[in-house]
């Protein structure tokens with residue numbers, strides 16, 4: 245079984261602890277949605293799509309489990325590190341790359357490393373393109389517009 249599939253099994257199990265069914269559904273939709281977006285963006289940019297998809301599966305897990313977005317990027321990186329170390333399928337460098345991307349994913353107004361940027365843009369892609377009838381939030385407008393350009397959507 246591939247590493248992404250193994251990780252998804254763990255994430256699926258972790259989300260079963262989310263009691264509220266709407267929150268749990270939203271968590272699956274968002275984590276799997278960002279994971280697909282991350283694969284697409286990473287492939288487009290020649291980055292590692294497997295690591296990008298794995299980071300995406302974990303990026304908001306802490307927030308969904310705890311019910312709080314307070315410092316969720318840093319706390320999410322710690323949770324991701326514990327899960328990945330326990331899973332034992334990633335090298336130390338891969339674990340660090342995934343956790344760094346998660347730690348930085350909320351800093352959307354800053355440009356970071358290539359994998360970090362894939363995760364940030366994948367997050368924005370899912371927020372903005374999951375339902376095109378919804379208005380794009382001001383803070384995501386610049387990244388949304390750049391993504392449309394990048395994918396030839398005008």
Ligand SMILES: [Fe+2]
Pocket residue numbers: 303304316349350
């Ligand atoms: Fe987040």
Ligand SMILES: [Fe+2]
Pocket residue numbers: 274278303304367
């Ligand atoms: Fe997110």
